[in-house]
Amino acid sequence: MRGLSVFLLLALLLGLFYNLSTLPLRKEIAVLASRVGQRIIVLDPGHGGFDGGARGLSGVEEEEIVLEVARYLARYLEGAGARVFLTRDEDEELAEDKVEDLDARIRLAEEVAADLFLSIHANSFPSPYEYGAQTFYCHNHSASEALAKEIQGALVEGIDVLGYNYREAQFAEYYILRKLPIPAVLIEVGFLSNPREEALLSQGAYQKRLAWCIFVGVVRHFSRTDLGEETGK
Numbered sequence: 001m002r003g004l005s006v007f008l009l010l011a012l013l014l015g016l017f018y019n020l021s022t023l024p025l026r027k028e029i030a031v032l033a034s035r036v037g038q039r040i041i042v043l044d045p046g047h048g049g050f051d052g053g054a055r056g057l058s059g060v061e062e063e064e065i066v067l068e069v070a071r072y073l074a075r076y077l078e079g080a081g082a083r084v085f086l087t088r089d090e091d092e093e094l095a096e097d098k099v100e101d102l103d104a105r106i107r108l109a110e111e112v113a114a115d116l117f118l119s120i121h122a123n124s125f126p127s128p129y130e131y132g133a134q135t136f137y138c139h140n141h142s143a144s145e146a147l148a149k150e151i152q153g154a155l156v157e158g159i160d161v162l163g164y165n166y167r168e169a170q171f172a173e174y175y176i177l178r179k180l181p182i183p184a185v186l187i188e189v190g191f192l193s194n195p196r197e198e199a200l201l202s203q204g205a206y207q208k209r210l211a212w213c214i215f216v217g218v219v220r221h222f223s224r225t226d227l228g229e230e231t232g233k
């Protein structure tokens with residue numbers, strides 16, 4: 001009976017992910033996705049409301065596209081059995097003051113007893129040539145760096161539309177990461193200051209692909225953590 005339900009779950013996940021991604025990774029992830037089941041994950045689309053974040057030359061706003069990526073990511077994670085909370089689900093700020101806004105996001109993670117916190121942002125730089133997603137971590141938790149590397153690895157592996165993404169997971173003292181007592185990373189999904197990347201970031205298919213890669217990183221993170229726990233006994 002148990003064997004049959006595991007088989008049915010795998011068949012379901014394989015079917016689900018087959019349609020969602022063209023990456024060769026999908027089989028591996030369908031098999032491992034159950035490791036995400038029952039985890040509590042907070043997704044934090046950056047900015048919102050009075051704070052639109054970065055803005056591309058053609059007017060694409062960071063607050064809009066990071067919310068879309070977070071929504072796609074929530075669907076992948078929930079499909080694998082995780083409980084997902086978004087810090088915001090529309091174009092709104094969480095407090096009138098920027099620091100209070102960030103504190104409210106941190107508080108939500110505490111209130112729901114989250115296992116993982118992923119903050120999603122989009123980058124901007126004076127030069128229009130910079131491109132590529134990049135994941136940041138700080139030393140708030142011993143697992144944050146490894147989580148950042150898994151997600152960055154999956155993003156590099158899964159997305160090379162603008163050329164090879166040479167960016168690596170990087171240490172950064174972001175306020176929101178520093179204050180969290182759980183594994184947490186901040187993902188800059190790309191540069192709105194690069195016109196080609198801005199155009200990609202505004203497309204649903206590209207947002208979905210970004211979400212898929214982040215999902216792959218999270219699945220690998222939990223798979224590795226589980227193995228570590230088992231061998232540590």
Ligand SMILES: [Zn+2]
Binds near residue numbers: 046047053062121122
């Ligand atoms: Zn931002």
